Amino acid sequence: MATSQEILEALADYQVQCNDNKRLRKMQRDWTKLLHFIADDNDDRFTMNVVKGEIVSFESGASGTPDIVVTSRSEYLCDMFWGDLNPSQKYLQGEIRVKASQEDVMRLDAITMIIWPDA
Amino acid sequence: MTELRKVLKLRTVISTSAGMAIATSCYLAGLQIATVLVGELAWISVLVAGFFCLLSAMCFSELTALYPSAAGIKLFIQHAFSERVAIIIGMFYVVLGIAMVGAESYLLSSVLTSTIRLVGPVFDRYFWLFFFVFFVAYINYRGVLITGIAQDIMTYVMIAFLVGVSIYSISKNGVDVVAATHSDRFTLSNIIQAAAVGVFLFVGFEWVAPLAEETTDYKLIGRGMLWAIGILTCTYSLFTVGLYVGLTQEQIREQLSSPTPIPHIVFGRNLFGPVGGLFFVLMSILASVTSFNSGLLNTSRFSYAMARDNVLPRVFSKLHPVHASPWVSILFLSLLSAVVSLLTLLTGQYFFLIVMAAALECFIYIVAAVCVIRLRMKFPDKERSFKVPLGYTIPIVTIVVFAGLLIGLFSDATRDYEGKVLFQNYWVALAMAGFFLFTTAYTLTIVPIFKRKAEERTQARVKRRPGRA
Secondary structure, eight states: OOOHHHHHHHHHHHHHHHHTOHHHHHHTTTOOEEEEEEETTTTEEEEEEEETTEEEEEEESOOSOOSEEEEEOHHHHHHHHHTOSOHHHHHHTTSSEEESOHHHHHHHHHHHHHHOTTO | OOOOSSOBOHHHHHHHHHHHHOOHHHHHHHHHHHHHSOGGGHHHHHHHHHHHHHHHHHHHHHHHHHOOSTTHHHHHHHHHSOHHHHHHHHHHHHHHHHHHHHHHHHHHHHHHHHHOOSSOHHHHHHHHHHHHHHHHHHHHHTTOOOOHHHHHHHHHHHHHHHHHHHHHHHHHHOOOHHHHHTSTTOOHHHHHHHHHHHGGGGTTGGGGGGGGGGBSOTHHHHHHHHHHHHHHHHHHHHHHHHHHHHSOHHHHHHHHHOSSOOHHHHHHHHHHTHHHHHHHHHHHHHHHHHHHHHHHHHHHHHHHHHHHTTSSOGGGGOOOTTTOOOHHHHHHHHHHHHHHHHHHHHHOOHHHHHHHHHHHHHHHHHHHHHHHHHHHHHOTTSOOSOOOSTTTHHHHHHHHHHHHHHHHHHTSEEEOTTOOEEEETHHHHHHHHHHHHHHHHIIIIIHHHHHHHHHHHHHHSOOOSTTOO
8 A cells, every 4th residue: 555655756756757748748738637636545635736738736635626536546546656557457447447528538548658658 | 426627417418328329320220110110100119129228228327337437348348257358349349330430421421412512423422421531530630529518409409300390290291090000011020120220229329328437426327328218219209200201102212222312301301392401411410420429539539548458559549749639549440430431332231231230239238238137246245326126137138138139130131112132131140240250369369469568568667666666
Protein backbone atom coordinates (compact mmCIF):
# COMPACT_ATOMS: atom_id res chain seq x y z
CA MET A 1 0.00 0.00 0.00
CA ALA A 2 1.45 3.39 -1.01
CA THR A 3 1.37 6.13 1.60
CA SER A 4 -0.08 9.56 1.06
CA GLN A 5 3.43 11.01 1.02
CA GLU A 6 4.58 8.55 -1.67
CA ILE A 7 1.65 9.50 -3.88
CA LEU A 8 2.34 13.21 -3.39
CA GLU A 9 5.97 12.63 -4.42
CA ALA A 10 4.77 10.75 -7.48
CA LEU A 11 2.38 13.59 -8.31
CA ALA A 12 5.21 16.12 -8.04
CA ASP A 13 7.23 14.16 -10.60
CA TYR A 14 4.14 13.72 -12.78
CA GLN A 15 3.58 17.48 -12.76
CA VAL A 16 7.14 18.14 -13.97
CA GLN A 17 6.95 15.45 -16.67
CA CYS A 18 3.63 16.76 -17.98
CA ASN A 19 4.41 20.44 -17.87
CA ASP A 20 7.82 20.00 -19.52
CA ASN A 21 6.47 17.95 -22.41
CA LYS A 22 5.87 20.31 -25.33
CA ARG A 23 3.98 17.74 -27.40
CA LEU A 24 1.60 17.03 -24.55
CA ARG A 25 1.07 20.71 -23.80
CA LYS A 26 0.18 21.31 -27.45
CA MET A 27 -2.28 18.44 -27.49
CA GLN A 28 -3.91 19.38 -24.19
CA ARG A 29 -3.87 23.13 -24.75
CA ASP A 30 -7.68 23.38 -24.41
CA TRP A 31 -7.94 20.87 -21.60
CA THR A 32 -8.97 22.50 -18.33
CA LYS A 33 -10.13 20.02 -15.72
CA LEU A 34 -10.31 19.40 -12.01
CA LEU A 35 -9.37 15.84 -11.16
CA HIS A 36 -9.88 13.80 -8.03
CA PHE A 37 -7.83 10.68 -7.36
CA ILE A 38 -9.14 8.26 -4.77
CA ALA A 39 -7.07 5.43 -3.31
CA ASP A 40 -9.80 2.98 -2.34
CA ASP A 41 -7.60 0.80 -0.13
CA ASN A 42 -6.71 3.56 2.34
CA ASP A 43 -9.28 6.21 1.36
CA ASP A 44 -6.60 8.79 0.53
CA ARG A 45 -7.82 11.51 -1.80
CA PHE A 46 -5.96 13.97 -3.99
CA THR A 47 -6.98 16.90 -6.13
CA MET A 48 -5.21 18.01 -9.29
CA ASN A 49 -6.00 21.19 -11.17
CA VAL A 50 -5.19 21.28 -14.87
CA VAL A 51 -5.53 24.60 -16.69
CA LYS A 52 -5.03 24.59 -20.47
CA GLY A 53 -2.97 21.44 -20.27
CA GLU A 54 -0.74 22.67 -17.46
CA ILE A 55 -0.90 21.03 -14.04
CA VAL A 56 -1.07 24.17 -11.97
CA SER A 57 -1.54 22.53 -8.59
CA PHE A 58 -2.12 19.30 -6.71
CA GLU A 59 -2.90 18.69 -3.10
CA SER A 60 -3.96 16.12 -0.61
CA GLY A 61 -7.71 15.85 -0.04
CA ALA A 62 -10.68 16.19 -2.37
CA SER A 63 -11.65 19.79 -2.97
CA GLY A 64 -14.05 21.35 -5.44
CA THR A 65 -16.43 19.64 -7.84
CA PRO A 66 -14.38 17.45 -10.15
CA ASP A 67 -14.69 16.83 -13.86
CA ILE A 68 -12.89 13.50 -13.53
CA VAL A 69 -12.68 11.02 -10.66
CA VAL A 70 -10.09 8.23 -10.82
CA THR A 71 -10.38 5.44 -8.28
CA SER A 72 -7.87 2.63 -7.77
CA ARG A 73 -5.53 1.02 -5.27
CA SER A 74 -2.88 3.40 -3.87
CA GLU A 75 -0.11 1.28 -5.39
CA TYR A 76 -1.58 1.56 -8.86
CA LEU A 77 -2.06 5.32 -8.54
CA CYS A 78 1.53 5.71 -7.40
CA ASP A 79 2.89 3.51 -10.22
CA MET A 80 0.72 5.33 -12.73
CA PHE A 81 2.11 8.75 -11.74
CA TRP A 82 5.66 7.41 -11.95
CA GLY A 83 4.88 6.00 -15.42
CA ASP A 84 5.52 2.43 -14.29
CA LEU A 85 2.19 1.02 -15.38
CA ASN A 86 -0.05 1.20 -18.38
CA PRO A 87 -3.31 2.78 -17.15
CA SER A 88 -5.24 1.46 -20.17
CA GLN A 89 -4.47 -2.12 -19.21
CA LYS A 90 -5.59 -1.59 -15.64
CA TYR A 91 -8.68 0.23 -16.85
CA LEU A 92 -9.58 -2.63 -19.18
CA GLN A 93 -9.10 -5.05 -16.27
CA GLY A 94 -11.47 -2.95 -14.14
CA GLU A 95 -8.68 -2.17 -11.66
CA ILE A 96 -8.69 1.54 -12.41
CA ARG A 97 -12.15 3.06 -12.49
CA VAL A 98 -12.85 6.46 -13.97
CA LYS A 99 -15.90 8.67 -13.75
CA ALA A 100 -15.69 11.13 -16.63
CA SER A 101 -16.71 11.61 -20.21
CA GLN A 102 -15.26 9.07 -22.67
CA GLU A 103 -13.17 11.82 -24.21
CA ASP A 104 -11.62 12.74 -20.87
CA VAL A 105 -10.89 9.08 -20.11
CA MET A 106 -8.94 8.87 -23.35
CA ARG A 107 -7.13 12.16 -22.80
CA LEU A 108 -6.08 10.99 -19.36
CA ASP A 109 -4.60 7.85 -20.85
CA ALA A 110 -3.03 9.91 -23.63
CA ILE A 111 -0.96 11.79 -21.04
CA THR A 112 0.80 8.59 -19.97
CA MET A 113 1.18 7.41 -23.53
CA ILE A 114 2.91 10.61 -24.60
CA ILE A 115 5.17 11.01 -21.60
CA TRP A 116 6.10 7.35 -21.35
CA PRO A 117 5.39 5.67 -24.72
CA ASP A 118 6.82 2.35 -23.50
CA ALA A 119 4.76 2.14 -20.32
CA MET B 1 -20.33 8.84 -4.48
CA THR B 2 -18.46 11.95 -5.67
CA GLU B 3 -20.53 14.14 -7.94
CA LEU B 4 -19.10 15.27 -11.27
CA ARG B 5 -19.37 18.81 -12.52
CA LYS B 6 -21.07 17.66 -15.71
CA VAL B 7 -23.29 14.58 -15.67
CA LEU B 8 -25.67 13.06 -18.15
CA LYS B 9 -29.37 13.24 -17.42
CA LEU B 10 -31.91 10.49 -18.11
CA ARG B 11 -33.23 12.30 -21.18
CA THR B 12 -29.75 12.28 -22.76
CA VAL B 13 -29.25 8.59 -21.95
CA ILE B 14 -32.58 7.87 -23.67
CA SER B 15 -31.79 10.10 -26.66
CA THR B 16 -28.34 8.55 -27.09
CA SER B 17 -29.67 4.99 -26.91
CA ALA B 18 -32.59 5.71 -29.26
CA GLY B 19 -30.46 7.92 -31.53
CA MET B 20 -27.96 5.15 -32.14
CA ALA B 21 -30.76 2.84 -33.27
CA ILE B 22 -32.47 5.27 -35.65
CA ALA B 23 -30.74 5.14 -39.03
CA THR B 24 -31.64 5.42 -42.72
CA SER B 25 -31.50 1.62 -43.08
CA CYS B 26 -34.35 1.38 -40.54
CA TYR B 27 -36.79 2.81 -43.09
CA LEU B 28 -35.99 0.02 -45.50
CA ALA B 29 -36.02 -2.61 -42.76
CA GLY B 30 -39.43 -1.30 -41.70
CA LEU B 31 -40.74 -1.83 -45.22
CA GLN B 32 -39.18 -5.30 -45.30
CA ILE B 33 -41.04 -6.19 -42.09
CA ALA B 34 -44.27 -4.84 -43.55
CA THR B 35 -43.96 -7.08 -46.58
CA VAL B 36 -42.87 -10.26 -44.75
CA LEU B 37 -46.06 -9.97 -42.70
CA VAL B 38 -49.05 -7.88 -43.72
CA GLY B 39 -48.31 -4.17 -43.81
CA GLU B 40 -51.31 -3.14 -41.71
CA LEU B 41 -50.29 -5.63 -39.01
CA ALA B 42 -46.52 -5.08 -39.14
CA TRP B 43 -46.75 -3.37 -35.76
CA ILE B 44 -47.30 -6.79 -34.19
CA SER B 45 -43.83 -7.97 -35.25
CA VAL B 46 -42.31 -4.64 -34.19
CA LEU B 47 -43.94 -5.03 -30.77
CA VAL B 48 -42.64 -8.61 -30.52
CA ALA B 49 -39.12 -7.50 -31.53
CA GLY B 50 -39.32 -4.60 -29.07
CA PHE B 51 -40.40 -6.93 -26.28
CA PHE B 52 -37.51 -9.29 -27.02
CA CYS B 53 -35.07 -6.39 -27.04
CA LEU B 54 -36.55 -5.23 -23.73
CA LEU B 55 -35.56 -8.58 -22.20
CA SER B 56 -32.08 -8.12 -23.55
CA ALA B 57 -31.95 -4.51 -22.32
CA MET B 58 -32.64 -5.81 -18.81
CA CYS B 59 -29.63 -8.13 -19.08
CA PHE B 60 -27.44 -5.24 -20.31
CA SER B 61 -28.73 -3.11 -17.43
CA GLU B 62 -27.58 -5.66 -14.86
CA LEU B 63 -24.19 -5.98 -16.58
CA THR B 64 -23.77 -2.20 -16.68
CA ALA B 65 -24.67 -2.04 -13.00
CA LEU B 66 -21.86 -4.54 -12.35
CA TYR B 67 -19.30 -2.94 -14.68
CA PRO B 68 -20.19 0.72 -15.20
CA SER B 69 -17.33 1.42 -17.57
CA ALA B 70 -16.66 2.23 -21.20
CA ALA B 71 -14.76 -1.06 -21.20
CA GLY B 72 -17.91 -2.79 -19.90
CA ILE B 73 -18.40 -5.24 -22.77
CA LYS B 74 -14.84 -6.54 -22.43
CA LEU B 75 -15.04 -6.60 -18.65
CA PHE B 76 -18.23 -8.59 -18.26
CA ILE B 77 -17.27 -11.18 -20.87
CA GLN B 78 -13.79 -11.43 -19.36
CA HIS B 79 -15.09 -11.93 -15.83
CA ALA B 80 -17.76 -14.35 -16.98
CA PHE B 81 -15.40 -16.39 -19.17
CA SER B 82 -11.82 -15.33 -19.84
CA GLU B 83 -9.80 -12.54 -21.40
CA ARG B 84 -9.35 -14.52 -24.62
CA VAL B 85 -13.08 -15.03 -25.02
CA ALA B 86 -13.61 -11.32 -24.32
CA ILE B 87 -11.11 -10.35 -27.03
CA ILE B 88 -12.60 -12.77 -29.58
CA ILE B 89 -16.20 -11.67 -29.00
CA GLY B 90 -15.32 -7.99 -28.56
CA MET B 91 -13.44 -7.82 -31.86
CA PHE B 92 -16.07 -9.88 -33.66
CA TYR B 93 -18.85 -7.60 -32.44
CA VAL B 94 -17.09 -4.30 -33.00
CA VAL B 95 -15.46 -4.92 -36.39
CA LEU B 96 -18.53 -6.61 -37.84
CA GLY B 97 -20.64 -3.80 -36.41
CA ILE B 98 -18.70 -1.27 -38.46
CA ALA B 99 -19.84 -3.18 -41.55
CA MET B 100 -23.27 -1.77 -40.79
CA VAL B 101 -21.86 1.58 -41.74
CA GLY B 102 -21.44 0.12 -45.21
CA ALA B 103 -25.18 -0.42 -45.53
CA GLU B 104 -25.88 2.97 -44.02
CA SER B 105 -23.62 4.95 -46.35
CA TYR B 106 -24.90 2.93 -49.31
CA LEU B 107 -28.51 3.81 -48.49
CA LEU B 108 -27.75 7.45 -47.75
CA SER B 109 -25.95 7.73 -51.07
CA SER B 110 -29.14 6.39 -52.71
CA VAL B 111 -31.14 9.08 -50.97
CA LEU B 112 -28.79 11.91 -51.94
CA THR B 113 -28.32 10.67 -55.52
CA SER B 114 -32.09 10.66 -55.99
CA THR B 115 -32.48 14.23 -54.77
CA ILE B 116 -29.32 16.16 -55.61
CA ARG B 117 -27.90 15.93 -59.14
CA LEU B 118 -24.19 16.79 -59.37
CA VAL B 119 -22.79 15.14 -62.52
CA GLY B 120 -24.69 11.96 -63.27
CA PRO B 121 -26.25 9.08 -61.32
CA VAL B 122 -23.17 6.83 -61.41
CA PHE B 123 -20.67 9.51 -60.42
CA ASP B 124 -23.04 10.96 -57.82
CA ARG B 125 -23.51 7.55 -56.28
CA TYR B 126 -19.78 7.04 -55.71
CA PHE B 127 -19.31 10.64 -54.68
CA TRP B 128 -21.97 10.62 -51.95
CA LEU B 129 -20.90 7.22 -50.73
CA PHE B 130 -17.31 8.30 -50.12
CA PHE B 131 -18.24 11.83 -49.08
CA PHE B 132 -20.46 10.49 -46.32
CA VAL B 133 -17.87 8.03 -44.97
CA PHE B 134 -15.02 10.51 -45.03
CA PHE B 135 -17.09 13.41 -43.74
CA VAL B 136 -17.89 11.45 -40.58
CA ALA B 137 -14.28 10.24 -40.43
CA TYR B 138 -13.13 13.87 -40.60
CA ILE B 139 -15.48 14.90 -37.77
CA ASN B 140 -14.00 12.09 -35.66
CA TYR B 141 -10.45 12.96 -36.69
CA ARG B 142 -10.97 16.55 -35.59
CA GLY B 143 -12.29 15.26 -32.28
CA VAL B 144 -15.62 17.07 -32.73
CA LEU B 145 -18.16 15.66 -30.31
CA ILE B 146 -21.93 15.82 -30.39
CA THR B 147 -22.93 17.33 -27.06
CA GLY B 148 -25.71 15.91 -24.93
CA ILE B 149 -28.08 18.75 -25.71
CA ALA B 150 -27.46 18.42 -29.48
CA GLN B 151 -28.09 14.67 -29.24
CA ASP B 152 -31.33 15.34 -27.33
CA ILE B 153 -32.60 17.82 -29.92
CA MET B 154 -31.71 15.64 -32.92
CA THR B 155 -33.17 12.41 -31.53
CA TYR B 156 -36.38 13.87 -30.16
CA VAL B 157 -36.97 15.86 -33.36
CA MET B 158 -36.52 12.68 -35.43
CA ILE B 159 -38.91 10.73 -33.19
CA ALA B 160 -41.54 13.49 -33.16
CA PHE B 161 -41.28 13.80 -36.93
CA LEU B 162 -41.66 10.05 -37.52
CA VAL B 163 -44.60 9.76 -35.12
CA GLY B 164 -46.29 12.84 -36.62
CA VAL B 165 -46.04 11.76 -40.27
CA SER B 166 -47.03 8.19 -39.38
CA ILE B 167 -50.21 9.31 -37.62
CA TYR B 168 -50.99 11.64 -40.51
CA SER B 169 -50.42 8.88 -43.07
CA ILE B 170 -52.59 6.39 -41.15
CA SER B 171 -55.40 8.90 -40.69
CA LYS B 172 -55.19 9.97 -44.35
CA ASN B 173 -54.97 6.53 -45.95
CA GLY B 174 -56.84 4.44 -43.39
CA VAL B 175 -55.90 0.98 -42.11
CA ASP B 176 -58.15 -2.01 -42.69
CA VAL B 177 -57.01 -4.27 -39.87
CA VAL B 178 -59.89 -6.76 -40.25
CA ALA B 179 -59.13 -7.41 -43.92
CA ALA B 180 -55.43 -7.73 -43.11
CA THR B 181 -56.08 -10.49 -40.55
CA HIS B 182 -57.56 -12.60 -43.38
CA SER B 183 -54.39 -12.39 -45.45
CA ASP B 184 -52.43 -15.58 -46.20
CA ARG B 185 -49.32 -13.81 -44.93
CA PHE B 186 -50.73 -13.28 -41.45
CA THR B 187 -49.25 -16.41 -39.85
CA LEU B 188 -47.34 -17.01 -36.63
CA SER B 189 -44.31 -18.06 -38.63
CA ASN B 190 -44.33 -14.76 -40.56
CA ILE B 191 -44.83 -12.75 -37.36
CA ILE B 192 -41.71 -14.35 -35.89
CA GLN B 193 -39.74 -14.06 -39.12
CA ALA B 194 -40.61 -10.36 -39.38
CA ALA B 195 -39.74 -9.92 -35.69
CA ALA B 196 -36.28 -11.37 -36.44
CA VAL B 197 -35.77 -8.64 -39.04
CA GLY B 198 -37.40 -6.25 -36.56
CA VAL B 199 -34.49 -6.76 -34.17
CA PHE B 200 -32.48 -4.80 -36.72
CA LEU B 201 -34.56 -1.70 -35.91
CA PHE B 202 -33.06 -1.66 -32.43
CA VAL B 203 -29.44 -2.24 -33.45
CA GLY B 204 -27.10 -0.20 -31.29
CA PHE B 205 -29.36 0.72 -28.36
CA GLU B 206 -26.91 -1.03 -26.01
CA TRP B 207 -24.06 1.24 -27.13
CA VAL B 208 -25.23 3.71 -24.52
CA ALA B 209 -23.71 1.49 -21.81
CA PRO B 210 -20.21 3.06 -22.14
CA LEU B 211 -21.73 6.34 -20.95
CA ALA B 212 -22.21 4.89 -17.45
CA GLU B 213 -19.11 6.75 -16.30
CA GLU B 214 -20.79 10.05 -17.13
CA THR B 215 -23.88 9.51 -14.98
CA THR B 216 -24.53 10.16 -11.31
CA ASP B 217 -26.43 6.93 -10.89
CA TYR B 218 -25.56 3.81 -12.90
CA LYS B 219 -29.21 2.77 -12.79
CA LEU B 220 -29.91 5.64 -15.20
CA ILE B 221 -28.29 3.66 -18.02
CA GLY B 222 -30.57 0.68 -17.49
CA ARG B 223 -33.62 2.86 -17.11
CA GLY B 224 -32.63 4.87 -20.19
CA MET B 225 -32.23 1.72 -22.30
CA LEU B 226 -35.69 0.48 -21.27
CA TRP B 227 -37.26 3.85 -22.06
CA ALA B 228 -35.45 3.99 -25.40
CA ILE B 229 -36.72 0.54 -26.37
CA GLY B 230 -40.26 1.55 -25.39
CA ILE B 231 -40.12 4.79 -27.39
CA LEU B 232 -38.52 3.08 -30.40
CA THR B 233 -41.12 0.29 -30.32
CA CYS B 234 -44.01 2.78 -30.40
CA THR B 235 -42.33 4.93 -33.07
CA TYR B 236 -41.43 2.03 -35.36
CA SER B 237 -44.84 0.37 -34.87
CA LEU B 238 -46.55 3.50 -36.11
CA PHE B 239 -44.00 4.18 -38.82
CA THR B 240 -44.01 0.72 -40.45
CA VAL B 241 -47.78 0.86 -40.77
CA GLY B 242 -47.79 4.52 -41.83
CA LEU B 243 -45.09 3.86 -44.42
CA TYR B 244 -46.86 0.81 -45.81
CA VAL B 245 -50.23 2.48 -46.24
CA GLY B 246 -48.57 5.65 -47.50
CA LEU B 247 -47.01 3.85 -50.49
CA THR B 248 -48.81 2.24 -53.41
CA GLN B 249 -48.26 -1.50 -54.01
CA GLU B 250 -46.38 -0.60 -57.17
CA GLN B 251 -44.07 1.72 -55.23
CA ILE B 252 -43.41 -0.96 -52.59
CA ARG B 253 -42.55 -3.47 -55.33
CA GLU B 254 -40.25 -0.96 -56.99
CA GLN B 255 -38.49 0.03 -53.78
CA LEU B 256 -37.82 -3.52 -52.65
CA SER B 257 -36.34 -4.50 -55.99
CA SER B 258 -34.52 -1.24 -56.68
CA PRO B 259 -30.75 -0.97 -56.41
CA THR B 260 -31.33 2.54 -55.04
CA PRO B 261 -34.09 2.11 -52.46
CA ILE B 262 -35.58 5.31 -51.04
CA PRO B 263 -38.99 4.25 -49.66
CA HIS B 264 -39.17 7.02 -47.08
CA ILE B 265 -38.47 9.73 -49.68
CA VAL B 266 -41.23 8.40 -51.93
CA PHE B 267 -43.47 8.19 -48.86
CA GLY B 268 -42.70 11.81 -47.96
CA ARG B 269 -43.43 12.97 -51.52
CA ASN B 270 -46.74 11.05 -51.54
CA LEU B 271 -47.82 12.79 -48.36
CA PHE B 272 -46.55 16.34 -48.79
CA GLY B 273 -45.13 16.62 -52.31
CA PRO B 274 -41.47 17.61 -52.95
CA VAL B 275 -41.26 19.35 -49.56
CA GLY B 276 -42.12 16.08 -47.81
CA GLY B 277 -39.36 14.31 -49.75
CA LEU B 278 -36.92 17.03 -48.75
CA PHE B 279 -37.84 16.68 -45.08
CA PHE B 280 -37.13 12.97 -45.24
CA VAL B 281 -33.79 13.64 -46.94
CA LEU B 282 -32.87 15.86 -43.99
CA MET B 283 -34.05 13.20 -41.53
CA SER B 284 -31.97 10.61 -43.38
CA ILE B 285 -28.85 12.74 -43.19
CA LEU B 286 -29.45 13.42 -39.51
CA ALA B 287 -30.14 9.77 -38.69
CA SER B 288 -27.18 8.44 -40.68
CA VAL B 289 -24.66 11.00 -39.50
CA THR B 290 -25.58 10.61 -35.81
CA SER B 291 -25.63 6.80 -35.82
CA PHE B 292 -22.50 6.48 -37.99
CA ASN B 293 -20.68 9.13 -35.97
CA SER B 294 -21.45 7.34 -32.69
CA GLY B 295 -20.51 4.02 -34.27
CA LEU B 296 -17.15 5.27 -35.51
CA LEU B 297 -16.48 7.13 -32.25
CA ASN B 298 -17.08 4.02 -30.15
CA THR B 299 -15.28 1.57 -32.43
CA SER B 300 -12.22 3.78 -32.91
CA ARG B 301 -11.92 4.25 -29.13
CA PHE B 302 -12.31 0.51 -28.71
CA SER B 303 -9.50 -0.11 -31.24
CA TYR B 304 -7.33 2.46 -29.46
CA ALA B 305 -7.90 0.75 -26.10
CA MET B 306 -7.22 -2.68 -27.62
CA ALA B 307 -3.94 -1.40 -29.05
CA ARG B 308 -2.97 0.10 -25.68
CA ASP B 309 -3.76 -3.30 -24.15
CA ASN B 310 -1.40 -4.94 -26.71
CA VAL B 311 -4.19 -6.81 -28.44
CA LEU B 312 -4.00 -4.87 -31.70
CA PRO B 313 -0.78 -3.53 -33.30
CA ARG B 314 0.54 -0.47 -31.44
CA VAL B 315 0.03 1.73 -34.49
CA PHE B 316 -3.71 1.78 -33.68
CA SER B 317 -2.97 3.70 -30.48
CA LYS B 318 -1.38 6.63 -32.33
CA LEU B 319 -2.98 9.92 -31.35
CA HIS B 320 -3.21 13.08 -33.37
CA PRO B 321 -0.77 15.62 -31.89
CA VAL B 322 -3.34 18.41 -31.84
CA HIS B 323 -6.82 16.86 -31.75
CA ALA B 324 -5.92 13.91 -29.50
CA SER B 325 -8.02 11.61 -31.66
CA PRO B 326 -6.90 8.04 -32.46
CA TRP B 327 -6.40 8.89 -36.12
CA VAL B 328 -4.98 5.54 -37.28
CA SER B 329 -7.96 3.67 -35.82
CA ILE B 330 -10.35 6.19 -37.38
CA LEU B 331 -8.65 5.95 -40.76
CA PHE B 332 -8.56 2.13 -40.73
CA LEU B 333 -12.21 1.76 -39.72
CA SER B 334 -13.30 4.41 -42.22
CA LEU B 335 -11.49 2.61 -45.03
CA LEU B 336 -13.08 -0.65 -43.89
CA SER B 337 -16.55 0.86 -44.00
CA ALA B 338 -15.82 2.48 -47.38
CA VAL B 339 -14.80 -0.95 -48.77
CA VAL B 340 -18.01 -2.50 -47.41
CA SER B 341 -20.05 0.33 -48.93
CA LEU B 342 -18.31 -0.15 -52.26
CA LEU B 343 -18.95 -3.90 -52.19
CA THR B 344 -22.60 -3.21 -51.39
CA LEU B 345 -22.78 -0.78 -54.29
CA LEU B 346 -21.20 -3.26 -56.70
CA THR B 347 -23.31 -6.25 -55.60
CA GLY B 348 -26.50 -4.41 -54.62
CA GLN B 349 -26.91 -6.88 -51.74
CA TYR B 350 -27.71 -4.40 -48.98
CA PHE B 351 -30.16 -6.84 -47.40
CA PHE B 352 -27.16 -9.09 -46.75
CA LEU B 353 -25.82 -6.48 -44.31
CA ILE B 354 -29.23 -5.93 -42.74
CA VAL B 355 -29.61 -9.66 -42.05
CA MET B 356 -26.03 -9.78 -40.77
CA ALA B 357 -26.64 -6.88 -38.38
CA ALA B 358 -29.82 -8.50 -37.06
CA ALA B 359 -27.93 -11.78 -36.56
CA LEU B 360 -25.05 -9.99 -34.86
CA GLU B 361 -27.44 -8.32 -32.43
CA CYS B 362 -29.13 -11.67 -31.66
CA PHE B 363 -25.68 -13.11 -30.99
CA ILE B 364 -24.58 -10.34 -28.62
CA TYR B 365 -27.91 -10.47 -26.75
CA ILE B 366 -27.35 -14.19 -26.19
CA VAL B 367 -23.81 -13.47 -24.95
CA ALA B 368 -25.14 -10.79 -22.56
CA ALA B 369 -27.77 -13.14 -21.11
CA VAL B 370 -25.22 -15.95 -20.68
CA CYS B 371 -22.88 -13.48 -18.93
CA VAL B 372 -25.65 -12.47 -16.50
CA ILE B 373 -26.10 -16.11 -15.49
CA ARG B 374 -22.36 -16.86 -15.28
CA LEU B 375 -21.61 -13.74 -13.24
CA ARG B 376 -24.44 -14.42 -10.81
CA MET B 377 -22.99 -17.88 -10.25
CA LYS B 378 -19.40 -16.63 -9.93
CA PHE B 379 -20.06 -13.47 -7.93
CA PRO B 380 -23.42 -13.92 -6.18
CA ASP B 381 -22.62 -11.34 -3.50
CA LYS B 382 -21.18 -8.62 -5.73
CA GLU B 383 -23.19 -5.41 -5.48
CA ARG B 384 -25.60 -4.77 -8.34
CA SER B 385 -27.55 -1.53 -8.38
CA PHE B 386 -29.93 -3.24 -10.79
CA LYS B 387 -30.78 -6.94 -10.88
CA VAL B 388 -33.04 -8.54 -13.49
CA PRO B 389 -36.14 -9.75 -11.58
CA LEU B 390 -37.51 -13.33 -11.50
CA GLY B 391 -34.17 -15.04 -10.95
CA TYR B 392 -32.74 -16.75 -14.03
CA THR B 393 -36.05 -16.72 -15.92
CA ILE B 394 -35.48 -13.60 -18.03
CA PRO B 395 -31.84 -14.39 -19.03
CA ILE B 396 -32.87 -17.94 -19.98
CA VAL B 397 -35.87 -16.70 -21.98
CA THR B 398 -33.56 -14.17 -23.68
CA ILE B 399 -31.14 -16.94 -24.67
CA VAL B 400 -33.91 -19.21 -25.97
CA VAL B 401 -35.70 -16.42 -27.86
CA PHE B 402 -32.63 -14.98 -29.57
CA ALA B 403 -31.10 -18.39 -30.29
CA GLY B 404 -34.43 -19.29 -31.91
CA LEU B 405 -34.48 -16.07 -33.93
CA LEU B 406 -30.88 -16.60 -34.98
CA ILE B 407 -31.52 -20.16 -36.14
CA GLY B 408 -34.74 -19.06 -37.83
CA LEU B 409 -32.93 -16.21 -39.57
CA PHE B 410 -30.08 -18.39 -40.84
CA SER B 411 -32.32 -21.19 -42.03
CA ASP B 412 -34.49 -18.84 -44.05
CA ALA B 413 -33.91 -16.94 -47.30
CA THR B 414 -34.19 -13.23 -48.08
CA ARG B 415 -36.84 -12.56 -50.70
CA ASP B 416 -38.05 -9.60 -52.71
CA TYR B 417 -41.63 -8.36 -52.87
CA GLU B 418 -42.65 -11.07 -55.35
CA GLY B 419 -41.20 -13.78 -53.11
CA LYS B 420 -38.20 -14.37 -55.36
CA VAL B 421 -35.21 -15.56 -53.34
CA LEU B 422 -32.45 -12.94 -53.28
CA PHE B 423 -30.03 -15.11 -51.32
CA GLN B 424 -30.06 -17.91 -48.79
CA ASN B 425 -29.35 -16.53 -45.32
CA TYR B 426 -26.92 -19.33 -44.52
CA TRP B 427 -24.43 -17.37 -46.62
CA VAL B 428 -24.64 -14.68 -43.95
CA ALA B 429 -24.02 -17.36 -41.29
CA LEU B 430 -20.99 -18.61 -43.25
CA ALA B 431 -19.57 -15.10 -43.62
CA MET B 432 -20.00 -14.46 -39.90
CA ALA B 433 -18.57 -17.85 -38.96
CA GLY B 434 -15.57 -17.13 -41.19
CA PHE B 435 -14.94 -13.83 -39.45
CA PHE B 436 -15.42 -15.42 -36.03
CA LEU B 437 -12.78 -18.02 -36.94
CA PHE B 438 -10.50 -15.20 -38.01
CA THR B 439 -10.85 -13.33 -34.69
CA THR B 440 -10.34 -16.61 -32.82
CA ALA B 441 -7.21 -17.48 -34.80
CA TYR B 442 -5.92 -13.91 -34.35
CA THR B 443 -6.51 -14.03 -30.59
CA LEU B 444 -4.86 -17.41 -30.19
CA THR B 445 -1.83 -16.83 -32.41
CA ILE B 446 -1.08 -13.10 -32.86
CA VAL B 447 -2.23 -11.62 -29.55
CA PRO B 448 0.18 -13.77 -27.45
CA ILE B 449 3.07 -12.43 -29.59
CA PHE B 450 2.04 -8.81 -28.93
CA LYS B 451 1.59 -9.54 -25.24
CA ARG B 452 4.99 -11.23 -25.01
CA LYS B 453 6.74 -8.34 -26.74
CA ALA B 454 4.99 -5.87 -24.44
CA GLU B 455 6.07 -7.90 -21.43
CA GLU B 456 9.69 -7.88 -22.69
CA ARG B 457 9.55 -4.10 -23.08
CA THR B 458 8.19 -3.74 -19.56
CA GLN B 459 10.92 -5.99 -18.16
CA ALA B 460 13.62 -4.08 -20.01
CA ARG B 461 12.35 -0.71 -18.85
CA VAL B 462 13.88 0.70 -15.68
CA LYS B 463 11.22 1.50 -13.10
CA ARG B 464 11.10 5.19 -12.28
CA ARG B 465 9.48 4.86 -8.88
CA PRO B 466 12.15 5.20 -6.19
CA GLY B 467 13.14 1.87 -4.70
CA ARG B 468 11.63 -0.16 -7.58
CA ALA B 469 14.47 0.02 -10.10
